[in-house]
Amino acid sequence: MSNTFPIKNTEIEELERIAKRIRYNIVKMIGLAKSGHPGGSLSATDIIVALYYKIMNHDPKNPNKKDRDIFVLSKGHACPALYAVLAELGYFDKEELWRLRKVGALLQGHPSISIPGVEASTGSLGQGFSIAVGIALGCRLDKLNNWVYVLLGDGECQEGQVWEAAMAAHHYKLDNLIGFVDRNRLQIDGCTEDVMSLGDLKEKFRAFGWDVFEIDGHNFREIIDTVNMAKSLKNGKPKMIIANTVKGKGVSFMEGNVRFHGKAPNEEQLERALKELS
Amino acid sequence: MRYKLGEKKGMRVAYGETLVKLGKELPNLVVLDADLSGSTKTSMFAKAFPDRFFNVGIAEQNMMGMAAGLAITGKIVFASSFAMFATGRAWEQIRNSIAYPNLDVKIVATHSGITVGEDGATHQMTEDIAIMRCIPNMRVISPTDYYETKSIIEWCAKNEGPVYVRMPRRDTETVFSSEEDAKFQFGKGRILEDGSDLTIVATGEMVPEAIKALELLKEEGIEAQLIAMATIKPIDEDIIVNSTNDLIVSIEDHNIVGGLGSAIGEVIAEHGLNKRLLRMGIRDVFGISGSATDLLRYYGLDGESIYRRILEEIKNK
Numbered sequence: 001m002s003n004t005f006p007i008k009n010t011e012i013e014e015l016e017r018i019a020k021r022i023r024y025n026i027v028k029m030i031g032l033a034k035s036g037h038p039g040g041s042l043s044a045t046d047i048i049v050a051l052y053y054k055i056m057n058h059d060p061k062n063p064n065k066k067d068r069d070i071f072v073l074s075k076g077h078a079c080p081a082l083y084a085v086l087a088e089l090g091y092f093d094k095e096e097l098w099r100l101r102k103v104g105a106l107l108q109g110h111p112s113i114s115i116p117g118v119e120a121s122t123g124s125l126g127q128g129f130s131i132a133v134g135i136a137l138g139c140r141l142d143k144l145n146n147w148v149y150v151l152l153g154d155g156e157c158q159e160g161q162v163w164e165a166a167m168a169a170h171h172y173k174l175d176n177l178i179g180f181v182d183r184n185r186l187q188i189d190g191c192t193e194d195v196m197s198l199g200d201l202k203e204k205f206r207a208f209g210w211d212v213f214e215i216d217g218h219n220f221r222e223i224i225d226t227v228n229m230a231k232s233l234k235n236g237k238p239k240m241i242i243a244n245t246v247k248g249k250g251v252s253f254m255e256g257n258v259r260f261h262g263k264a265p266n267e268e269q270l271e272r273a274l275k276e277l278s
Numbered sequence: 279m280r281y282k283l284g285e286k287k288g289m290r291v292a293y294g295e296t297l298v299k300l301g302k303e304l305p306n307l308v309v310l311d312a313d314l315s316g317s318t319k320t321s322m323f324a325k326a327f328p329d330r331f332f333n334v335g336i337a338e339q340n341m342m343g344m345a346a347g348l349a350i351t352g353k354i355v356f357a358s359s360f361a362m363f364a365t366g367r368a369w370e371q372i373r374n375s376i377a378y379p380n381l382d383v384k385i386v387a388t389h390s391g392i393t394v395g396e397d398g399a400t401h402q403m404t405e406d407i408a409i410m411r412c413i414p415n416m417r418v419i420s421p422t423d424y425y426e427t428k429s430i431i432e433w434c435a436k437n438e439g440p441v442y443v444r445m446p447r448r449d450t451e452t453v454f455s456s457e458e459d460a461k462f463q464f465g466k467g468r469i470l471e472d473g474s475d476l477t478i479v480a481t482g483e484m485v486p487e488a489i490k491a492l493e494l495l496k497e498e499g500i501e502a503q504l505i506a507m508a509t510i511k512p513i514d515e516d517i518i519v520n521s522t523n524d525l526i527v528s529i530e531d532h533n534i535v536g537g538l539g540s541a542i543g544e545v546i547a548e549h550g551l552n553k554r555l556l557r558m559g560i561r562d563v564f565g566i567s568g569s570a571t572d573l574l575r576y577y578g579l580d581g582e583s584i585y586r587r588i589l590e591e592i593k594n595k
């Protein structure tokens with residue numbers, strides 16, 4: 001699982017098929033759990049699929065191999081997307097997905113390092129970003145040639161800690177760190193710009209010394225090409241990819257609907273959503 | 279008296295010196311600080327190992343997150359600041375990023391307690407034991423003196439998992455005569471003196487003050503058992519259960535709510551011990567500016583005041 005480019009149309013189609021299956025499992029597991037965050041999981045799905053299926057060097061059979069690329073899901077509430085991908089790739093038994101959030105189950109409501117393939121315990125917003133900065137620094141101390149990826153929510157960027165971490169990544173010249181902001185423009189209380197405006201995130205990260213890219217976060221070709229470009233720039237700067245996405249992507253009645261930020265579909269909605277995703 | 283008070287030496291100096299020693303032994307040891315390295319003495323490590331020292335600036339929350347990330351890559355991480363900012367500002371980062379995943383991060387804070395002095399209430403951390411003690415996986419240690427600090431820091435580096443160590447700004451009298459004499463035993467209180475009239479349990483910089491009080495009590499014919507309790511979590515239950523005295527006096531430079539006194543109270547209550555507990559410390563108030571010496575007297579925590587308070591307690595019994 002390393003990057004192969006230029007990427008073929010058939011590979012893109014394959015990724016789209018995988019993403020649809022992942023979305024199906026996301027909605028199903030949240031539906032069965034009767035709890036969870038479908039909106040932000042569905043908006044982040046394509047980025048996570050691209051990373052694990054096309055971009056990252058990792059091995060489900062040897063999850064601790066030293067030179068692996070590391071992914072930190074800082075917007076931890078989107079973990080159903082990560083769990084579905086990890087299960088599909090064989091990090092743990094797929095049956096675990098249907099016990100999400102239940103007492104005694106492997107899969108916690110937010111990512112925990114007790115879960116195979118999960119690199120950091122996250123979910124309290126802002127914290128995963130700092131952890132990723134620490135991991136990137138640690139990898140550089142070990143003289144590894146790997147990559148560290150971190151996925152933030154756009155609402156998450158309201159946390160002060162995000163900017164402390166952004167400052168540090170630039171200061172330590174962590175060009176082995178590639179971040180994504182899942183820019184779906186919605187947070188639990190409404191539109192990000194109404195709750196606490198984020199303004200121009202690109203300019204903000206640029207001002208903090210990052211190289212910044214803006215893409216369509218549902219376009220596999222853009223995701224993969226942009227990561228490849230970011231990787232080719234060994235210029236001492238961390239990279240941030242602002243990925244414009246749609247909250248609830250893939251389920252018609254969840255798309256752009258803030259009510260599905262942190263609410264599971266009811267039985268009827270679950271049935272409809274699964275039908276759309278089959 | 280088994281132990282004599284020696285000259286005043288800084289626990290934070292012992293911390294800096296031990297980090298340098300450990301840095302030579304352990305190539306995967308790294309140190310973080312948040313713009314207070316000159317005060318916390320991590321600057322000594324920074325000078326010796328500039329490639330393994332990271333000053334993250336005035337950003338404690340990010341420091342704790344980065345500490346977690348470095349630990350994930352297999353480093354032994356020491357993260358330092360003043361007790362107020364290390365534990366207060368970054369509490370939730372410590373809880374969620376470090377303690378929950380049980381990572382190998384040692385939070386070593388200086389400038390604990392009221393004896394920070396002139397800087398006043400905003401810098402006098404008298405709640406750190408309470409807020410660290412209630413986090414699962416977290417161990418809490420408050421060294422007795424310069425020599426024990428060395429032994430404790432070494433123990434921290436060589437035992438995996440999160441620890442919180444607090445130490446004062448000021449230099450305090452040594453209680454032990456050497457590092458060997460002070461050899462730290464995790465989770466064990468240390469009986470410094472036997473006595474059959476009462477038991478004094480003191481922690482950290484309060485141990486020398488307790489020794490001063492104990493000597494004054496002796497002149498009155500009152501024999502106190504003295505326990506130095508460096509490990510506050512897990513608390514040494516046995517040493518409290520096995521104490522035969524009816525009166526226990528806890529002494530800490532910390533709020534009496536949630537600290538050493540509370541930990542001892544929990545042991546007494548859970549074991550149904552027929553003992554009275556007098557908690558000496560900061561009595562649920564914010565501090566004020568002043569010199570460390572004047573403040574100890576003001577809050578009744580210098581040797582003389584402790585002696586008088588205990589005398590009163592025993593006479594009114």
